[in-house]
Amino acid sequence: MATHKLLLLPGDGIGPEVMGEVKRLIDWLNSAGIAKFETDTGLVGGSAYDAHKVSISEGDMAKALAADAIIFGAVGGPKWDAVPYEVRPEAGLLRLRKDLALFANLRPAVCYPALADASSLKREAVEGLDIVIVRELTGGVYFGEPKTITDLGNGQKRAVDTQVYDTYEIERIGRVAFELARKRKNKVTSMEKRNVMKSGVLWNEVMTAVHKREYPDVMLEHQLADSGGMMLVKAPKQFDVIVTDNLFGDMLSDIAAMLTGSLGMLPSASLGEVDVKSKKRKALYEPVHGSAPDIAGKGLANPIAMISSFGMALRYSFDMGDLADKVDAAIAAVLASGLRTADIKSEGTTAASTTQMGEAILKEL
Amino acid sequence: MATHKLLLLPGDGIGPEVMGEVKRLIDWLNSAGIAKFETDTGLVGGSAYDAHKVSISEGDMAKALAADAIIFGAVGGPKWDAVPYEVRPEAGLLRLRKDLALFANLRPAVCYPALADASSLKREAVEGLDIVIVRELTGGVYFGEPKTITDLGNGQKRAVDTQVYDTYEIERIGRVAFELARKRKNKVTSMEKRNVMKSGVLWNEVMTAVHKREYPDVMLEHQLADSGGMMLVKAPKQFDVIVTDNLFGDMLSDIAAMLTGSLGMLPSASLGEVDVKSKKRKALYEPVHGSAPDIAGKGLANPIAMISSFGMALRYSFDMGDLADKVDAAIAAVLASGLRTADIKSEGTTAASTTQMGEAILKEL
Numbered sequence A, B: 001m002a003t004h005k006l007l008l009l010p011g012d013g014i015g016p017e018v019m020g021e022v023k024r025l026i027d028w029l030n031s032a033g034i035a036k037f038e039t040d041t042g043l044v045g046g047s048a049y050d051a052h053k054v055s056i057s058e059g060d061m062a063k064a065l066a067a068d069a070i071i072f073g074a075v076g077g078p079k080w081d082a083v084p085y086e087v088r089p090e091a092g093l094l095r096l097r098k099d100l101a102l103f104a105n106l107r108p109a110v111c112y113p114a115l116a117d118a119s120s121l122k123r124e125a126v127e128g129l130d131i132v133i134v135r136e137l138t139g140g141v142y143f144g145e146p147k148t149i150t151d152l153g154n155g156q157k158r159a160v161d162t163q164v165y166d167t168y169e170i171e172r173i174g175r176v177a178f179e180l181a182r183k184r185k186n187k188v189t190s191m192e193k194r195n196v197m198k199s200g201v202l203w204n205e206v207m208t209a210v211h212k213r214e215y216p217d218v219m220l221e222h223q224l225a226d227s228g229g230m231m232l233v234k235a236p237k238q239f240d241v242i243v244t245d246n247l248f249g250d251m252l253s254d255i256a257a258m259l260t261g262s263l264g265m266l267p268s269a270s271l272g273e274v275d276v277k278s279k280k281r282k283a284l285y286e287p288v289h290g291s292a293p294d295i296a297g298k299g300l301a302n303p304i305a306m307i308s309s310f311g312m313a314l315r316y317s318f319d320m321g322d323l324a325d326k327v328d329a330a331i332a333a334v335l336a337s338g339l340r341t342a343d344i345k346s347e348g349t350t351a352a353s354t355t356q357m358g359e360a361i362l363k364e365l
């Protein structure tokens, strides 16, 4: 049995708590002889700042580069609101994405039938929702230069951010979206603002070309990001795979997540290019939810998004699709049994702490 | 009685149809001696392109600069998808905003009780919703330079857009938001991505300073634009006034509009700075909805957003708040009577065409 090297980066807030439940699952997989994971742990975000005055240390970056997959919790919180921009908690996550070239961010938004009523949308609008946002993650305004604040004198400053996209960056994320769509409902919706942004013009042009050249069998639609956002709120089930840039992806995937009514349930995968030689790809898995500092340390956090992110690791990094299916089934079974953490609690269901939820899922497995 | 100079720019798609109903209202106000409007009409968007191969002619720009207010329909449509970027329909609207320095875009999102069920959100989430998005409209990524596509050779191109904000731009839009909040529920939520964008850092810093210095009596909250978008979908009623940049404002105001379930009902105002001498300000009023080419020319369009935009003109440009109230009341009365255009039709209500709806509102007045 091959040994897989995992780096666990719990981060801040509820990160360590939900990571604890993944750790429990890994330990069991190891001891039951189902898989062989070698785990190491590092610091990222505010916790790295507290320890080393950086958002991630060079040592942990080296571990990240050497790992087969990174399991990431969440970063940030008001405690670090005043730290210098360069070492703010988010910088650690952004550096991981950039240095590991994790350009493809997959964010499924699935509405669990048992939880459809938790959505602010009407049941009929979201029941059975199953879409994936494919977000470009290493380009755009997140990383473009110049990115500066300049003092102009007279109390005036000028802030500049730069959105940059090259053809190859749009091509490769397009391919990820089209490949994914082929395994799903065969439909891709590309979103940009070509009526205002040059990057939107190029995005549209390249998506159209990749589609025509390599994926004519997949259905491709184009939407302006603003009307796309509206359609997402009005009738989300019309979509299958949505592909969009880094910043629009940030907004749209959060909105898609909120539609499901269960932010605490949604995983994500950030993937690099497949290496031609080793056939491996760098990967980081993280829940869509943030560090939720207000409920941290109280046993209130929902570990499902984190466990489900680990499930995505099994599927995408370790070719253990069967095991991943079992993890998903265990989560569904526990939900069906009526167990709920505080964020998804409704009348007639049984309250569970972070640990109780993690244990129940493990028991089901 | 003072004469007010209006420039009507119907634009494309359903623009001319809904503008027709405003024209009817203006004619009546004139003939009944209630007000004195001098109207002129111009071309913008695709219709200007068809006539002059530009998105707005210099002649119409001159008229726009000379008018007391511009009443704008909508621009764009698939017919002009392939025209050169510089003369695409949207360019006309963007030039008007920029050359008239209409930096403050006010977009109310109000949920009419009679229409709450048309929302994809649950009634309890949106009933009574009454928020305003204050969107910065002449800065940010819409107008920043460089804005280019460069051929890099080897089939590679590079697209660049630039987000630029200066202190004074953030200060003046902040003041609009704080002033507005004082007349409402006294709460402003500022949204940006300070964890990723330098313009977000400056935005946050300047809003905080303006608040402390000039509006300490107003409540100010900061939200990251992505979580702000989520909160908007989850529990929109927690907001009063949201202030945000041009691009986030584009996305967030469309989403807010969609929450109300009645996009065809929502007006907007784009305002310039008040001139110290004349006490006047440049202004453009337009519905939030677009040109809806699919239903154009069929008498299906809802003219209420357009009429209500004219109501905003009465209020903000001509100090006729009483008359504006009467327009709003007439709209509400017609809705209460059960008349509905196709977009808001539900069981047990009476179908109306664009013209029938416009006539009914006028009759009510």
Ligand SMILES: CC(C)[C@H](C(=O)O)[C@@H](O)C(=O)O
Pocket: A090, A093, A094, A250, B195, B196, B226
């Ligand atoms: C934490 C933050 C930098 C990050 C982002 O903006 O990408 C987060 O919002 C996300 O979506 O993963």
Ligand SMILES: CC(C)[C@H](C(=O)O)[C@@H](O)C(=O)O
Pocket: A195, A196, A226, B090, B093, B094, B250
């Ligand atoms: C038509 C388009 C240029 C415009 C924008 O992006 O600002 C529209 O979406 C709007 O919100 O007024």
